[in-house]
Amino acid sequence: MQYLCQTFIMSKNLTKREIDYSKWYNELVVKADLAENSAVRGCMVIKPYGYAIWEKMQAELDRMFKETGHENAYFPLFVPKSLFEAEEKNAEGFAKECAVVTHYRLQNDPDNEGKLRVDPAAKLEEELVVRPTSEAIIWNTYKGWIQSYRDLPLLINQWANVVRWEMRTRLFLRTAEFLWQEGHTAHATKKEALKEAMLMQKVYAEFAENFMAMPVIKGAKSESERFAGADETFTIEALMQDGKALQAGTSHFLGQNFAKAFDVKYTSKEGKQEYVWATSWGVSTRLIGGLIMTHSDDFGLVLPPKLAPIQVVIVPIYKGEEQLEAISEKVDVFVKELRSKGVSVKFDDRDTYRPGAKFAEYELKGVPVRIAIGKRDLENNTVEIARRDTLEKQTVSQDDVVEFVTGLLNDIQENLFNKAIAYRTEHTTVVDTFDEFKDVIENKGGFVSAHWDGTIETEDKIKELTKATIRCIPLDNKIEEGKCVFSGAKSMQRVLFAKSY
RNA sequence: CGGGGUGUAGCGUAGCCCGGUUAUCGCGCCACGUUUGGGACGUGGAGGCCGCAGGUUCGAAUCCUGCCACCCCGACCA
CATH class of the missing domain: 3.40.50.800 (Anticodon-binding domain)
Incomplete structure (x- = not known):
């Protein structure tokens, strides 16, 4: 088997990664015909070639969800405000980025020939929040579905669009409207719900690695990075070619927060009323952004065969x-x-x-x-x-x-994964001093593995000084006594820091 | 949402500071012909309310005001 020498070809019109990574990404998405910006601020049009990739992702994930016992259903786009605010932490977390429907009718504008205006008489009694995530409407619905331990577990997924009014958007990585799937499950016990949350994290990791050829670190989020309304957030974190981390998927253990907020109880075998335990988990069209930034080069997109x-x-x-x-x-x-x-x-x-x-x-x-x-x-x-x-x-x-x-x-398929693993290994640095920490984050990029004292104060301070955040506390972490890289306080394990998307 | 920048044909641009012929150039597009082992060539042709809306002026791509969109940097975030 003889490889022929490849002639060097300049790819026309595509900015080189080392010149401007961000520009390279934006150009690539458009030139490879994946997506483009639309007439609506922050919302993208996913073009046929880009959508075909999403369909392939969907097909595989959907198969994996069904293999693990989940069924698909569909819940409304709108959430009445009173339901949305029921789980306080969740509501507070998303409040600043919600689109809200206040009226249901337009009319001809008497002052402006040929134009329309909102009919002031058509004001809704109660505003409708366009879902930024569906826990509220789903848990309000589950209330009617769950009475007995025999109704559990309830394992549902939905493929949907959600809207989060983001200040700064980027094609696939952060758009005001995005496509995703969100799983919402209810369980009789804490143990079972935790197991489910971790199982779905594992499903995501397997999908990322086996299909996207994108290696990920499975871990738990620190308290401040947790999903609003969750007791624990499990994440898969990937490393992009520019040394920044991408949160590629999350799976949340919601405890009994939503069950309590929406009064979802079941009668146990023993005849007692108990609140159910919940999980939710999702991946979005952001995965396409991750796919692009993991493998592509100065000639354009590189897609894993699968x-x-x-x-x-x-x-x-x-x-x-x-x-x-x-x-x-x-x-x-x-x-x-x-x-x-x-x-x-x-x-x-x-x-x-x-x-x-x-x-x-x-x-x-x-x-x-x-x-x-x-x-x-x-x-x-x-x-x-x-x-x-x-x-x-x-x-x-x-x-x-x-x-x-x-x-x-x-x-x-294998080569792409190995290359990505090699890159990540090379860009994961163990540090023990804060000077080293700053130097690596600033100059080399990638994951930094360092001891952390477990406090939010330290986490915030590090973020403020370096722009790096705790991406996760890796699941397979070994217990290793040490001193916090910032405060010097006692620490039992290292966590992964990085700048992120 | 704060700071900075940019909007001229499908794309990339010149002109704008200092208002005045028919808005420049390249790519792309259409027709015909010749071509085809790494982005073909020739000839001819089409395509613009100069981001949108007002204003100033005899006259606006150019000056002023407002709005919209996009990009970069912050804050926010999947």
Whole structure:
């Protein structure tokens, strides 16, 4: 097996990561045709190619949720204000970023021909909050569904959109409206609810690592980073190429907070009235942002095969109809065989672009494998196969194409994950002094593993001085006595700090 | 929401300070022809209420006011 030397190609019009990472990201999202800004402030249009990635994520996650016993349902977009405010901490946490519906009708504006205005007579008795998350409406509903221990556990997920009126938005990473799934479960015991919250964190981690090829740290949030209304927040934290951390998914143990706020009780086997225990967990279209920032390069998007809408693209190289026909005949066989193996293949026989333009386009869009086939290949019984992750090219016998490609897709998936793990390992630094801490956060980036005294004061002070926050207290942390990197007070374990998205 | 910046054709831009012919250039787009192993070439063509709304002026892309959107830096956050 001989790799051909890859000619250096300047990717046109895409800012280099090292010049301006943020600009690179924004340009890539638009140029790769994933999404664009809309006429609505902070809200994006997810374009077909970007949505196809979301659909692949959804399909896999949905399968995993169902395998772990969950069912899908759907709850309303609007939450009456009185319900929204029932769980105080939750309400307070989200209050500042809620869109609120106050009227239900428009009318012609008498002072402004051809324009509409809100009909002042159509004011709602009670304002409706556009859900920033659905605990309130769901727990109000669960009240009617749960009477006995026999009704438990209740394991529900919904795929939905939510709205959080963010000050600063970025495509996929933080938009005012985003798509997500939110699981909401009710359990008879604390132990069972905790187990559920951790199980879903595990599901998220497996999805991130096995499908997105994005390594994550499983951990618990510090008190100040916890979800509003949760007793414990479990998180998966990923590290992006610019050294910043991304909270990629969270799973909350809600204790009995919502059960108490909405008076959800069940009768136990012993005939006693008990409040139920709750969890909620979610991942969003933010995952697409994480996917982009984990693997992509200066040539464009790099997609892991398991989530790529197109896994293999075939580009014919030909002169005249006759050659195209001969090539198409061969290609049809490959397409059929690859599809029978579950590989998604696109044969790009457009006559309106030359091969070079197509190569560049599919590199920008991150298609994992490209096959080129021309007259020369027909004569030699070969094809040229290029992999997106390393940009290497190789000539392969036509007899081996299917086997080679399926193997290559696995290789790419694995290689992307290994590369990301290597990056994270290299950018995880153990520090014992605050000078070192500041230096690493400032200059090297990535995760910093340091002792922390467990107080909010220290956490806040560190954030203020370095902009780094506690990303999580890793679950597999070893107990190791030490001194807090900031206060010098006694600490029993290290936690992970980083600047984050 | 505070500070800074930017909005001119689908995209990227010149012109704006100092108001005055038909708003510049490149890419892209359309037609025809020649091309096709890494972003083709020629010829011809289309496309603009200069972000939106007011104002000043004989005259506004240019000056003034308000609004909207986007980008960067803070605060907030999945």
